[in-house]
Amino acid sequence: MTYSRIAWFCALLLLAGGKEAVADIEHVKKIPAGEREIYNAAEVKGSPVSVNLAEYGYVEEEYFVSGTASSFDYKDGSLVVHNKDLPYVTRVVVRRPEDMATFSGVLHVEPEHPSKGNTSHWVAMQHFIIDSGDAYVSVGSGNDPRQRELTAQGEFPTAQSDIAKWYDPERYKALQWPADDGIRYQVISDAVHYFRTAHVANPFNGALPDVAIAGGWSFTGSFWRTYVNYGFHEKFAISAEKPLFDGYLVGISSRWNGLGVLPLNADIDKDGMDNPVRDLRPVNVPVIEFLTEFEVGEGDGPQVADSNKNPGAHRLYEIGAVIHGDQLLMDQGGDRFNRGQLIQLYRKGYPKEADALAECQYPLSDIPQGPYARAALSNLREWIVNVQLPPHAQELVLDENGQVLRDHHQNPLGGMPVAEFAVPLASYTTDAEPQCQRNGRPAMLRKNFSSQQLQAMYGNKDNYLKAYHDYLDAMVRERWVLESDAKMLKNKMADLATDAFAGKGE
Structure with a gap:
């Protein structure tokens, strides 16, 4: 103004x-x-x-x-x-x-x-x-x-x-x-x-x-x-x-x-x-x-x-x-x-x-x-x-030791809604191997599902992308992701899904 x-x-x-x-x-x-x-x-x-x-x-x-x-x-x-x-x-x-x-x-x-x-x-x-x-x-x-x-x-x-x-x-x-x-x-x-x-x-x-x-x-x-x-x-x-x-x-x-x-x-x-x-x-x-x-x-x-x-x-x-x-x-x-x-x-x-994760087997x-x-x-x-109230988010769900609980895919429970957890292609966890640590603490890693797992879960890539797009569109409506970023994420996921269903990166 x-x-x-x-x-x-x-x-x-x-x-x-x-x-x-x-x-x-x-x-x-x-x-x-x-x-x-x-x-x-x-x-x-x-x-x-x-x-x-x-x-x-x-x-x-x-x-x-x-x-x-x-x-x-x-x-x-x-x-x-x-x-x-x-x-x-x-x-x-x-x-x-x-x-x-x-x-x-x-x-x-x-x-x-x-x-x-x-x-x-x-x-x-x-x-x-x-x-x-x-x-x-x-x-x-x-x-x-x-x-x-x-x-x-x-x-x-x-x-x-x-x-x-x-x-x-x-x-x-x-x-x-x-x-x-x-x-x-x-x-x-x-x-x-x-x-x-x-x-x-x-x-x-x-x-x-x-x-x-x-x-x-x-x-x-x-x-x-x-x-x-x-x-x-x-x-x-x-x-x-x-x-x-x-x-x-x-x-x-x-x-x-x-x-x-x-x-x-x-x-x-x-x-x-x-x-x-x-x-x-x-x-x-x-x-x-x-x-x-x-x-x-x-x-x-x-x-x-x-x-x-x-x-x-x-x-x-x-x-x-x-x-x-x-x-x-x-x-x-x-x-x-x-x-x-x-x-x-x-x-x-x-x-x-130096890249401390250069030898880690997971991205x-x-x-x-x-x-x-x-x-x-x-x-x-x-x-x-504009005095527009923001959305509310659930907190991450913790166990009795204060660590984040995970679902059957080993992805975190609670927190902001994330499409990669709702319709996953991978598990997101740490790894105890020394080469997967950074500055004395574990790094968060992506562990891809096999193409066979993905086919059993979604049938094919197109089904997966539709589910991902639908979830992301809902997040835009609920103001968790900006529309410009949703477009970028959809383009990125098209390439990731193509590789995942082809078995690359397993």
Whole structure:
């Protein structure tokens, strides 16, 4: 949506009467790309998950944001300053319509991951964001103790605050980040507040975002739970009536996982599972949590119930036969080795991680995590923008040991409805063989049925595809999968079914 003169005047009023913290931004400078490629750019040659923004009428801009920010403690139910006014220079990447008259007014916000500045939310959601006419901002938000340790030990940094400078020392020499990563909550709040209000250097001037949706996966999912639970949502609101963030998508991070809530500052360790601050706190905007079988199995305590109430609007979506983010980019041809910023690093001599599953006899699970994640974001967006309630999902069914129960095909019971479980071509399970483990944990694998089994179950390929299409069409109607993703999944399944009924891959 474009803004009327009245809305523009209201934005100026917000600037005059908004929160104090934005004053801690001292400078926002646009950094022209020139001959130098932006680190973790939207388009990187050789990466299947990159996108040419110009083809869609979008532009990519990089800004250096400098200022001071504080880290915090939590005492007696309130935030108090821990380390005050630490200087920083971080980078912010903006992707938006070139013609802001076509901007929807919805801004998606993601903190960069401590490991190499990954931005999984963008890569998984990029086509949904573009198709919706939305905009996107990523903010460099510091490190974690593990990435700091690895960076200090080795020649090749992994920490978010160091990796861009390693990639291009000249372009990124100005970046600066303190030892206390706890400033991240104020840094991202100040940056988003800046982009939501009128400033000379704001690329959204004339079409200020009406809605900001926070999203993150794994550590950055925990970032947003921490942000909500400790009260940053209220602390950094634009005003008492207008939140800075209008909704949160918390991906692959459970309250019951070790880092489901992050330490507030550099001087405290992660908290215990019995800390009530881990429980999702009701706020005045909706929150959707998206978990895989891995997070559920790693911590099987009770989850927050679905609710339509405000405050406390909430949905919990769980998907089986997926381990963390392994399948998040698979539908786009992405894996853990071919993301854009990794291709960039490899070209500079950065060592490539070995494929731990190269010798496993089974392929990795291909359950379409990405399409379900996009539908979750779409449902959250509709909840915020059009007040359309999202569907409810069953939780995964657990046994007495907290592990996911499986049906007679060895596929998971419960969770979001998945066509690959309802009309299966394979079992989706782990395997105890050492070559089928990754980073000390089992990988979720696809174990194909024989052609004889498939013929006994379905008769022939055409019967199977009709059943699959019918189920997928129902999921589109029920808003579990977007129509564009359903079309892609049907095309993919046509090839898989042809091979399966021919006995390939048995």
